[in-house]
Amino acid sequence: MEALTIQNLTIKLKNFVLGPINLGLEEYGYYVIAGPNGSGKTTLLRSILGFYRPLSGKIILYGKDITDLPIEKRKIGYVTQSYSLFNNMDAKSNIEYGLKLMKLNKTERERRIKEISNILNIEDLLNKKPKELSGGQQQLISIARALVVEPKILLLDEPLSNLDPNVKKNLRNVLKKITKLKTTTIIHVSHFIEDAFELSTKLFFMYRGKIIEMGNPVDIINNPKTLEFSEYLGYSNIIGINSFNGFENLFYKLKNNYDDKVYAAFRPEDAKICISKCCDNFLLGKIVDVSLTSRGFLYSVKIYDKILNIFSEEKFDENSEVYVCIDINKVKIVKLANLNEI
Numbered sequence: 001m002e003a004l005t006i007q008n009l010t011i012k013l014k015n016f017v018l019g020p021i022n023l024g025l026e027e028y029g030y031y032v033i034a035g036p037n038g039s040g041k042t043t044l045l046r047s048i049l050g051f052y053r054p055l056s057g058k059i060i061l062y063g064k065d066i067t068d069l070p071i072e073k074r075k076i077g078y079v080t081q082s083y084s085l086f087n088n089m090d091a092k093s094n095i096e097y098g099l100k101l102m103k104l105n106k107t108e109r110e111r112r113i114k115e116i117s118n119i120l121n122i123e124d125l126l127n128k129k130p131k132e133l134s135g136g137q138q139q140l141i142s143i144a145r146a147l148v149v150e151p152k153i154l155l156l157d158e159p160l161s162n163l164d165p166n167v168k169k170n171l172r173n174v175l176k177k178i179t180k181l182k183t184t185t186i187i188h189v190s191h192f193i194e195d196a197f198e199l200s201t202k203l204f205f206m207y208r209g210k211i212i213e214m215g216n217p218v219d220i221i222n223n224p225k226t227l228e229f230s231e232y233l234g235y236s237n238i239i240g241i242n243s244f245n246g247f248e249n250l251f252y253k254l255k256n257n258y259d260d261k262v263y264a265a266f267r268p269e270d271a272k273i274c275i276s277k278c279c280d281n282f283l284l285g286k287i288v289d290v291s292l293t294s295r296g297f298l299y300s301v302k303i304y305d306k307i308l309n310i311f312s313e314e315k316f317d318e319n320s321e322v323y324v325c326i327d328i329n330k331v332k333i334v335k336l337a338n339l340n341e342i
Protein backbone atom coordinates (compact mmCIF):
# COMPACT_ATOMS: atom_id res chain seq x y z
CA MET A 1 0.00 0.00 0.00
CA GLU A 2 1.23 3.49 -0.84
CA ALA A 3 1.43 5.67 2.24
CA LEU A 4 2.34 8.89 0.44
CA THR A 5 1.86 9.96 -3.17
CA ILE A 6 3.20 13.26 -4.51
CA GLN A 7 2.02 14.31 -7.96
CA ASN A 8 3.71 17.10 -9.93
CA LEU A 9 4.30 19.15 -6.78
CA THR A 10 5.81 22.61 -7.38
CA ILE A 11 6.67 25.09 -4.63
CA LYS A 12 8.10 28.59 -5.22
CA LEU A 13 9.95 30.42 -2.42
CA LYS A 14 11.46 33.76 -3.50
CA ASN A 15 14.21 32.72 -5.95
CA PHE A 16 13.98 28.98 -5.31
CA VAL A 17 11.69 26.53 -7.08
CA LEU A 18 11.06 23.02 -5.78
CA GLY A 19 9.86 20.51 -8.31
CA PRO A 20 8.02 19.24 -10.05
CA ILE A 21 8.28 16.36 -7.57
CA ASN A 22 6.69 12.97 -8.22
CA LEU A 23 6.97 10.29 -5.53
CA GLY A 24 5.21 7.15 -4.42
CA LEU A 25 6.28 5.85 -1.01
CA GLU A 26 5.20 2.45 0.23
CA GLU A 27 3.82 2.01 3.73
CA TYR A 28 6.37 1.44 6.52
CA GLY A 29 9.37 2.10 4.29
CA TYR A 30 12.40 4.09 5.40
CA TYR A 31 13.28 6.75 2.83
CA VAL A 32 16.42 8.88 2.94
CA ILE A 33 16.68 12.14 0.98
CA ALA A 34 20.24 13.36 0.41
CA GLY A 35 21.67 16.32 -1.46
CA PRO A 36 23.87 19.40 -1.10
CA ASN A 37 22.84 22.47 0.88
CA GLY A 38 20.15 24.42 -0.91
CA SER A 39 18.92 21.47 -2.97
CA GLY A 40 15.42 21.60 -1.47
CA LYS A 41 15.45 18.68 0.98
CA THR A 42 13.98 20.58 3.94
CA THR A 43 11.60 22.48 1.66
CA LEU A 44 10.22 19.14 0.45
CA LEU A 45 9.72 17.92 4.04
CA ARG A 46 7.99 21.14 5.06
CA SER A 47 5.79 20.97 1.98
CA ILE A 48 4.66 17.50 2.99
CA LEU A 49 4.05 18.81 6.50
CA GLY A 50 1.97 21.71 5.16
CA PHE A 51 4.21 24.73 5.75
CA TYR A 52 4.01 25.85 2.12
CA ARG A 53 1.11 26.13 -0.29
CA PRO A 54 2.08 24.66 -3.67
CA LEU A 55 1.84 26.42 -6.98
CA SER A 56 0.61 23.16 -8.43
CA GLY A 57 0.40 19.44 -7.71
CA LYS A 58 -1.05 17.20 -5.04
CA ILE A 59 0.01 15.51 -1.81
CA ILE A 60 -1.98 12.34 -1.10
CA LEU A 61 -1.74 10.51 2.22
CA TYR A 62 -3.25 7.01 2.25
CA GLY A 63 -5.52 7.92 -0.64
CA LYS A 64 -6.69 11.25 0.86
CA ASP A 65 -5.75 14.54 -0.78
CA ILE A 66 -4.15 16.63 2.00
CA THR A 67 -2.71 19.36 -0.24
CA ASP A 68 -4.83 22.08 1.37
CA LEU A 69 -5.26 20.48 4.79
CA PRO A 70 -3.92 22.46 7.80
CA ILE A 71 -0.72 21.15 9.45
CA GLU A 72 -2.46 20.06 12.65
CA LYS A 73 -4.89 17.84 10.74
CA ARG A 74 -2.36 15.93 8.64
CA LYS A 75 -1.23 13.46 11.34
CA ILE A 76 2.40 13.84 10.35
CA GLY A 77 5.26 13.83 12.87
CA TYR A 78 8.24 16.17 12.44
CA VAL A 79 11.67 16.05 14.13
CA THR A 80 14.37 18.68 13.48
CA GLN A 81 18.10 18.69 14.16
CA SER A 82 17.66 21.39 16.84
CA TYR A 83 15.45 19.25 19.16
CA SER A 84 12.92 22.10 19.70
CA LEU A 85 11.94 21.01 23.20
CA PHE A 86 10.12 23.26 25.67
CA ASN A 87 12.83 24.18 28.20
CA ASN A 88 10.32 24.96 30.97
CA MET A 89 8.87 21.41 30.82
CA ASP A 90 10.38 18.10 31.82
CA ALA A 91 10.81 15.35 29.23
CA LYS A 92 7.52 13.68 30.08
CA SER A 93 5.57 16.92 29.66
CA ASN A 94 7.29 17.51 26.32
CA ILE A 95 6.22 14.08 25.12
CA GLU A 96 2.70 14.58 26.47
CA TYR A 97 2.20 17.98 24.81
CA GLY A 98 0.83 16.67 21.51
CA LEU A 99 -1.43 14.19 23.29
CA LYS A 100 -3.05 17.04 25.22
CA LEU A 101 -3.64 18.92 21.97
CA MET A 102 -5.42 15.79 20.74
CA LYS A 103 -7.59 16.01 23.90
CA LEU A 104 -6.84 12.42 24.92
CA ASN A 105 -7.78 11.49 28.48
CA LYS A 106 -5.09 11.05 31.13
CA THR A 107 -5.27 7.24 31.11
CA GLU A 108 -4.62 7.08 27.36
CA ARG A 109 -1.85 9.68 27.61
CA GLU A 110 -0.11 7.71 30.34
CA ARG A 111 -0.45 4.49 28.37
CA ARG A 112 1.13 5.96 25.26
CA ILE A 113 3.95 7.67 27.16
CA LYS A 114 4.77 4.45 28.97
CA GLU A 115 4.75 2.50 25.71
CA ILE A 116 7.00 4.87 23.77
CA SER A 117 9.35 5.30 26.75
CA ASN A 118 9.78 1.55 26.89
CA ILE A 119 10.43 1.26 23.17
CA LEU A 120 13.05 4.04 23.22
CA ASN A 121 14.42 3.08 26.64
CA ILE A 122 14.00 6.61 28.07
CA GLU A 123 12.09 5.86 31.28
CA ASP A 124 14.88 7.33 33.43
CA LEU A 125 14.84 10.62 31.47
CA LEU A 126 11.17 11.53 31.90
CA ASN A 127 11.56 13.72 34.99
CA LYS A 128 14.52 15.69 33.64
CA LYS A 129 14.47 19.12 32.01
CA PRO A 130 16.07 19.53 28.56
CA LYS A 131 19.09 21.36 30.00
CA GLU A 132 19.85 18.26 32.07
CA LEU A 133 19.96 16.04 28.97
CA SER A 134 22.70 15.44 26.44
CA GLY A 135 22.11 16.21 22.77
CA GLY A 136 21.41 12.57 22.01
CA GLN A 137 18.97 12.29 24.91
CA GLN A 138 17.16 15.46 23.80
CA GLN A 139 16.81 14.03 20.31
CA LEU A 140 15.36 10.83 21.74
CA ILE A 141 12.73 12.89 23.58
CA SER A 142 11.98 14.77 20.34
CA ILE A 143 11.51 11.47 18.51
CA ALA A 144 9.31 10.16 21.33
CA ARG A 145 7.17 13.31 21.19
CA ALA A 146 6.69 12.84 17.44
CA LEU A 147 5.93 9.11 17.66
CA VAL A 148 3.57 9.19 20.63
CA VAL A 149 0.81 10.84 18.58
CA GLU A 150 0.97 7.82 16.22
CA PRO A 151 1.74 9.73 13.01
CA LYS A 152 1.04 8.17 9.63
CA ILE A 153 4.31 9.67 8.36
CA LEU A 154 7.38 10.63 10.42
CA LEU A 155 9.59 13.36 8.92
CA LEU A 156 13.16 13.56 10.20
CA ASP A 157 15.07 16.70 9.21
CA GLU A 158 18.77 15.90 9.74
CA PRO A 159 18.14 14.48 13.22
CA LEU A 160 21.71 13.18 13.63
CA SER A 161 23.63 16.23 12.39
CA ASN A 162 24.62 17.72 15.74
CA LEU A 163 25.65 14.48 17.44
CA ASP A 164 29.01 12.81 17.97
CA PRO A 165 29.73 9.46 16.22
CA ASN A 166 28.86 7.16 19.14
CA VAL A 167 25.56 8.91 19.88
CA LYS A 168 24.80 8.93 16.16
CA LYS A 169 25.32 5.17 16.02
CA ASN A 170 23.01 4.60 19.00
CA LEU A 171 20.27 6.74 17.46
CA ARG A 172 20.56 4.88 14.16
CA ASN A 173 19.90 1.69 16.13
CA VAL A 174 16.84 3.33 17.68
CA LEU A 175 15.57 4.31 14.22
CA LYS A 176 16.10 0.74 12.98
CA LYS A 177 14.04 -0.49 15.92
CA ILE A 178 11.23 1.94 15.07
CA THR A 179 11.25 0.77 11.46
CA LYS A 180 10.89 -2.87 12.49
CA LEU A 181 7.78 -2.01 14.53
CA LYS A 182 5.99 -1.09 11.27
CA THR A 183 3.90 1.65 12.84
CA THR A 184 4.88 4.58 10.61
CA THR A 185 6.56 5.47 7.32
CA ILE A 186 9.78 7.45 7.75
CA ILE A 187 11.25 10.15 5.48
CA HIS A 188 14.71 11.18 6.65
CA VAL A 189 16.71 14.11 5.26
CA SER A 190 20.42 13.56 5.80
CA HIS A 191 23.91 14.68 4.76
CA PHE A 192 25.34 11.34 5.83
CA ILE A 193 25.45 8.60 3.21
CA GLU A 194 25.91 6.14 6.10
CA ASP A 195 22.29 6.85 7.06
CA ALA A 196 21.16 5.66 3.66
CA PHE A 197 23.30 2.51 3.81
CA GLU A 198 22.21 1.56 7.32
CA LEU A 199 18.59 2.68 7.40
CA SER A 200 16.88 3.27 4.09
CA THR A 201 14.86 1.05 1.82
CA LYS A 202 15.17 3.71 -0.89
CA LEU A 203 17.45 6.69 -1.40
CA PHE A 204 16.56 9.92 -3.22
CA PHE A 205 19.21 12.42 -4.33
CA MET A 206 18.08 16.03 -4.74
CA TYR A 207 19.80 18.76 -6.71
CA ARG A 208 18.52 22.29 -7.41
CA GLY A 209 14.99 21.48 -6.31
CA LYS A 210 14.63 18.23 -8.23
CA ILE A 211 15.11 14.54 -7.54
CA ILE A 212 17.73 13.44 -10.08
CA GLU A 213 18.54 9.91 -8.86
CA MET A 214 16.59 7.38 -6.81
CA GLY A 215 16.74 3.69 -6.01
CA ASN A 216 18.12 1.04 -3.71
CA PRO A 217 20.84 2.84 -1.70
CA VAL A 218 23.54 0.21 -2.30
CA ASP A 219 22.88 0.15 -6.04
CA ILE A 220 22.80 3.87 -6.72
CA ILE A 221 25.64 4.76 -4.33
CA ASN A 222 27.90 2.19 -5.96
CA ASN A 223 26.80 3.17 -9.48
CA PRO A 224 25.99 6.87 -9.74
CA LYS A 225 24.61 7.93 -13.12
CA THR A 226 24.94 11.71 -12.88
CA LEU A 227 27.96 13.96 -12.45
CA GLU A 228 26.18 15.83 -9.66
CA PHE A 229 25.55 12.71 -7.56
CA SER A 230 29.05 11.34 -8.16
CA GLU A 231 30.60 14.61 -6.94
CA TYR A 232 28.40 14.48 -3.84
CA LEU A 233 29.65 10.94 -3.15
CA GLY A 234 33.30 12.02 -3.24
CA TYR A 235 34.23 11.33 -6.85
CA SER A 236 36.34 14.48 -6.93
CA ASN A 237 38.14 13.59 -10.16
CA ILE A 238 35.79 14.39 -13.05
CA ILE A 239 37.22 14.16 -16.55
CA GLY A 240 35.29 15.02 -19.68
CA ILE A 241 35.93 12.35 -22.29
CA ASN A 242 36.56 13.87 -25.71
CA SER A 243 39.10 13.67 -28.49
CA PHE A 244 41.17 16.64 -27.43
CA ASN A 245 42.16 16.39 -23.76
CA GLY A 246 44.57 13.42 -23.84
CA PHE A 247 42.50 11.09 -21.66
CA GLU A 248 40.39 9.60 -24.46
CA ASN A 249 42.63 6.55 -25.02
CA LEU A 250 42.49 5.53 -21.36
CA PHE A 251 38.69 5.76 -21.10
CA TYR A 252 37.73 4.89 -24.69
CA LYS A 253 36.37 1.41 -23.92
CA LEU A 254 34.29 2.71 -21.01
CA LYS A 255 32.72 5.36 -23.21
CA ASN A 256 31.66 2.95 -25.99
CA ASN A 257 28.09 2.42 -24.76
CA TYR A 258 27.29 6.14 -24.52
CA ASP A 259 26.23 8.49 -27.30
CA ASP A 260 26.06 11.76 -25.39
CA LYS A 261 28.79 13.78 -23.74
CA VAL A 262 29.99 11.83 -20.72
CA TYR A 263 32.52 12.11 -17.92
CA ALA A 264 34.84 9.67 -16.20
CA ALA A 265 34.55 10.02 -12.41
CA PHE A 266 36.75 8.41 -9.76
CA ARG A 267 37.75 8.95 -6.14
CA PRO A 268 41.24 9.95 -4.95
CA GLU A 269 41.71 6.44 -3.53
CA ASP A 270 40.86 4.81 -6.88
CA ALA A 271 44.30 5.64 -8.34
CA LYS A 272 47.91 5.21 -7.21
CA ILE A 273 51.13 7.12 -7.70
CA CYS A 274 54.41 5.44 -8.71
CA ILE A 275 57.91 6.68 -9.41
CA SER A 276 58.28 4.23 -12.29
CA LYS A 277 55.76 2.55 -14.61
CA CYS A 278 53.63 0.28 -12.44
CA CYS A 279 50.68 -0.59 -14.69
CA ASP A 280 49.74 -0.88 -18.35
CA ASN A 281 47.36 2.08 -18.35
CA PHE A 282 49.56 4.79 -16.88
CA LEU A 283 49.53 8.58 -17.18
CA LEU A 284 52.55 10.81 -16.66
CA GLY A 285 52.04 13.77 -14.38
CA LYS A 286 53.63 16.26 -12.01
CA ILE A 287 52.87 16.74 -8.31
CA VAL A 288 51.92 20.39 -7.80
CA ASP A 289 50.63 20.24 -4.23
CA VAL A 290 50.48 17.87 -1.26
CA SER A 291 48.31 17.87 1.88
CA LEU A 292 48.68 15.71 4.98
CA THR A 293 45.47 13.91 6.01
CA SER A 294 44.55 11.53 8.82
CA ARG A 295 44.98 8.60 6.41
CA GLY A 296 48.09 9.68 4.54
CA PHE A 297 48.82 12.21 1.80
CA LEU A 298 46.50 13.84 -0.71
CA TYR A 299 48.34 14.88 -3.85
CA SER A 300 47.34 17.30 -6.57
CA VAL A 301 48.80 15.90 -9.77
CA LYS A 302 48.77 17.84 -13.03
CA ILE A 303 48.15 15.62 -16.05
CA TYR A 304 47.75 17.42 -19.37
CA ASP A 305 45.67 20.48 -18.40
CA LYS A 306 43.81 18.72 -15.57
CA ILE A 307 44.56 18.64 -11.82
CA LEU A 308 43.70 15.25 -10.29
CA ASN A 309 43.41 14.47 -6.57
CA ILE A 310 45.22 11.24 -5.70
CA PHE A 311 45.48 9.65 -2.25
CA SER A 312 48.58 7.73 -1.18
CA GLU A 313 50.13 6.50 2.05
CA GLU A 314 53.58 7.01 0.49
CA LYS A 315 55.51 10.28 0.60
CA PHE A 316 56.44 11.92 -2.70
CA ASP A 317 58.13 15.27 -3.19
CA GLU A 318 56.32 18.25 -4.61
CA ASN A 319 57.28 19.00 -8.24
CA SER A 320 58.18 15.33 -8.80
CA GLU A 321 57.28 13.71 -12.09
CA VAL A 322 55.26 10.59 -11.33
CA TYR A 323 53.22 7.89 -12.99
CA VAL A 324 49.53 7.72 -12.13
CA CYS A 325 47.65 4.44 -12.45
CA ILE A 326 43.86 4.70 -12.38
CA ASP A 327 41.85 1.61 -11.45
CA ILE A 328 39.62 1.47 -14.52
CA ASN A 329 37.23 -0.95 -12.79
CA LYS A 330 36.35 1.75 -10.27
CA VAL A 331 35.78 4.54 -12.78
CA LYS A 332 32.14 5.57 -13.24
CA ILE A 333 30.87 6.99 -16.52
CA VAL A 334 28.37 9.73 -15.70
CA LYS A 335 26.35 12.45 -17.42
CA LEU A 336 25.21 15.90 -16.40
CA ALA A 337 21.65 15.72 -15.10
CA ASN A 338 19.18 17.23 -17.53
CA LEU A 339 17.18 19.30 -15.08
CA ASN A 340 14.83 20.52 -17.80
CA GLU A 341 13.55 16.99 -18.45
CA ILE A 342 12.88 16.05 -14.82
